[in-house]
Amino acid sequence: MEPVVLFVHPDLGIGGAERLVVDAALALKSRGCRVTIWTAHYDPNHCFSETKDSGIPIQCCGDWLPRSLMGRCQALCAYLRMIFLTLYIVFLSGEQFDVVFCDQVSACIPFFKWTRNPKKVLFYCHFPDQLLTQRISLLKKIYRKPIDWLEEKTTGMADCILVNSHFTADVFKQTFASLSQVEPYVLYPSLNVSKFECDLSEDLNSILPLSRKHIFLSINRFERKKNLSLALEALCRLRDKLDLLEWDKVHMILAGGYDERVAENVEHYQELKDLASQFKISDHVTFLRSFSDEQKLNLLHNCICVVYTPSNEHFGIVPIEAMYMQCPVIAANSGGPLESVVSNVTGYLCEPSPKDFSNAMERFVKNPNLKITMGKSGHKRVMETFSFEAFSDQIYRHICKLTVSPLLS
Structure with missing residues (x-):
């Protein structure tokens, strides 16, 4: 029995x-x-x-x-x-x-x-x-x-x-x-891959300008320990590395769990919006709170890579979800991502600094084919190790x- x-x-x-x-x-x-x-x-x-x-x-x-x-x-x-x-x-x-x-x-x-x-x-x-x-x-x-x-x-x-x-x-x-x-x-x-079987044709134009082709995605709860400000700081530094035409094609989506009962969620969400305004990148950033599973899969399908910012994360399921969706990952070189992300193969493991993260992000803008090659390697790794x-x-x-x-x- x-x-x-x-x-x-x-x-x-x-x-x-x-x-x-x-x-x-x-x-x-x-x-x-x-x-x-x-x-x-x-x-x-x-x-x-x-x-x-x-x-x-x-x-x-x-x-x-x-x-x-x-x-x-x-x-x-x-x-x-x-x-x-x-x-x-x-x-x-x-x-x-x-x-x-x-x-x-x-x-x-x-x-x-x-x-x-x-x-x-x-x-x-x-x-x-x-x-x-x-x-x-x-x-x-x-x-x-x-x-x-x-x-x-x-x-x-x-x-x-x-x-x-x-x-x-x-x-x-x-x-x-x-x-x-x-x-x-x-x-x-x-990953229970059955939940990844859904329509991936959702139009993101409702939340993105039409000209944005290089979409960077961050998925994390709106908590300070997740170091989401690093993603905004890296995006700001990336702007200085690109010419105006390249920059006009770049966008970042900060999507995350949000619970109005949790004071930190409410406070940190506003802190991040203020930071984007301070860096003068608000028109290149979209904040998305408490999205559905279908929205998450469409975001992973359409972005060029996931920017995963926590340091010493215990494990981190987001890099696994991203790699399964053939989406490369930029992550801090500590904690769980050291066991899930293979640097230079399924993404990049970086020092948790705006300079290093922006350098990795620049590679995806300059060479969009990395999304394809690293994406395939990431999917294979998930199926072999995290099924x-x-x-x-x-x-x-x-x-x-x-x-x-x-x-x-």
Whole structure:
């Protein structure tokens, strides 16, 4: 009998973590597992399309709890929301399951382990949470101390730990010193290529001037850590490298996840618009918020390359999506892109500076054939290394290991 898997996730929106959770659920469902997703927040108008038409049940509980306290204590609130959700599942929901798949917030793990009928838990570590926030003030350091301790202790209680790259595996070992005996397994995120099968004939003239032939695309949430200002600074420097006729054919689209409930999204979106105005490149930049899957695929199909700006990104699914769509990638030479992008073959890995990024962008303007040659190489690499079939096989294997009786292993 196939395992019954319960997914527990904080907020089922449209970020990279949510993409992996949805793909993992679809992968296990395709292998015959019965899958249910529980989350503290789910908005059918702000989600991946598969969550609405895949047949996977999605249950929501605890959204009435605050996400922050007057804009602060977001980590504490996230922990409390997940603990409340877990307690509801364990004691009130009546759910029957064999394995729990959780990610992002490990504080829920003990409550699945300390029940009368303890459950096996698989934890997917996108990146240690304690490294995603700055400790500028003494008060912030004091506030984070018990949260960091709890993250490390509860993460170590999982029966299986997966990470999204060898880069994250190394960071995991360096960060969680008490878990030196734990060997996390690397499971690269993948692409479910079925969602890439759609009409790619959408006309972009509604958002682009007719003369723009060299379209650079950035896809990321409107968050400061994504370093989107680098894309605008590189575009500004590129302008100085081109003559007027060449520059008139260049355009950049900054497309990204945007949630009006998240103050940083709202603030940083305006900061970027102001920066484009300051650089006098506003008429060569389009901002696109919370686009559909179909729009994203059409953008990838029509752009000359993707400009991926985060440094030390844990993995980054956008370069994989771009390469599958035969679109080269310019990315910072750190973190996950070192494992996904092959420099000078499927794109360019650069120092995260306007000078280096603009030099790479100039190559695509001067030699448009790079889009074709590098695009083909990128598509081949995705099919060989990041296929949904390989991802499905690996995650199903990990789930089955957790459900095998000790007497049979």
